Amino acid sequence: MGNEWGAVVVAAGRGTRMGTAESKQYLLLRDKPILVHTLETFQSMAEIAEIALVVGKDDIGRCSEWTSRYGLTKVRAIVEGGRERQHSVMRGLAALGTDWAMVHDGVRPFVRASSIRACCAAAERVGAAVLAVPVKDTIKQVGPDGLIASTPDRRSLWAIQTPQAFRRSLLQEALERAAAEGFLGTDDAMAVERTGAPVAVVEGDYTNIKITTPDDLAWAEFLLNRRDGEGNGA
Numbered sequence: 001m002g003n004e005w006g007a008v009v010v011a012a013g014r015g016t017r018m019g020t021a022e023s024k025q026y027l028l029l030r031d032k033p034i035l036v037h038t039l040e041t042f043q044s045m046a047e048i049a050e051i052a053l054v055v056g057k058d059d060i061g062r063c064s065e066w067t068s069r070y071g072l073t074k075v076r077a078i079v080e081g082g083r084e085r086q087h088s089v090m091r092g093l094a095a096l097g098t099d100w101a102m103v104h105d106g107v108r109p110f111v112r113a114s115s116i117r118a119c120c121a122a123a124e125r126v127g128a129a130v131l132a133v134p135v136k137d138t139i140k141q142v143g144p145d146g147l148i149a150s151t152p153d154r155r156s157l158w159a160i161q162t163p164q165a166f167r168r169s170l171l172q173e174a175l176e177r178a179a180a181e182g183f184l185g186t187d188d189a190m191a192v193e194r195t196g197a198p199v200a201v202v203e204g205d206y207t208n209i210k211i212t213t214p215d216d217l218a219w220a221e222f223l224l225n226r227r228d229g230e231g232n233g234a
């Protein structure tokens with residue numbers, strides 16, 4: 001990781017699967033909102049020059065207040081998100097000034113600094129890289145009839161996480177092309193993959209969970225206590 005990096009942290013989702021009145025990225029994990037835990041890891045890394053935070057329009061005010069309260073000086077822009085995650089990423093990217101950009105979910109507070117570094121280093125070699133872990137379960141493709149259609153070879157299956165790291169121009173052009181062609185991906189790499197450019201997969205770890213459903217909150221408390229005993233992997 002030899003270049004200066006910017007990070008887009010997307011947190012403009014509504015958290016419908018969590019089912020809480022408060023959006024999940026603002027739920028307290030011990031003493032601080034989940035989003036603040038996430039931002040602190042990026043803030044702490046010398047290689048990261050700036051952060052573009054993407055949130056809902058009505059949350060810009062409180063996020064701005066938190067950046068002061070928690071010393072998140074690298075948050076250079078807080079921008080309003082879009083309808084889908086991909087739209088939010090595009091808006092965040094437009095607010096970054098660096099030639100290298102990574103995208104991270106605001107609801108993945110347990111990513112390790114060492115994993116971020118490994119992902120960015122791979123992107124510097126290949127142009128694009130994502131963090132991921134090998135799947136542990138057997139995965140089936142299931143048809144609309146509820147019957148198994150196929151069983152892909154597990155050795156080639158990885159569960160994809162964030163951050164996803166890119167030469168900024170590569171991601172920007174890929175996202176613009178996806179938008180022009182009406183393509184919506186569930187992660188950032190998908191836009192790049194469809195241009196034919198290579199994307200490296202970097203093994204991360206299973207604790208980099210995306211807080212998605214209520215069960216994940218108990219797991220998050222456990223991981224936070226454990227991390228306090230270990231440091232954040234810097």
Ligand SMILES: Nc1ccn([C@@H]2O[C@H](COP(=O)(O)OP(=O)(O)OP(=O)(O)O)[C@@H](O)[C@H]2O)c(=O)n1
Nearest residue numbers: 010011012013014015016017083084085088106
């Ligand atoms: N229009 C959107 C949708 C999602 N996200 C962000 O993308 C990340 C991953 O999305 P997900 O876990 O699916 O979050 P939500 O969309 O909030 O959840 P749900 O799908 O349950 O509504 C989250 O940090 C979320 O805030 C975003 O910035 N803009």
Ligand SMILES: C[C@](O)(CO)[C@H](O)COP(=O)(O)O
Nearest residue numbers: 085105160161162186187210
């Ligand atoms: C980008 C991502 O976190 C990779 O696992 C995931 O695809 C986001 O998907 P979601 O549908 O927004 O949860």
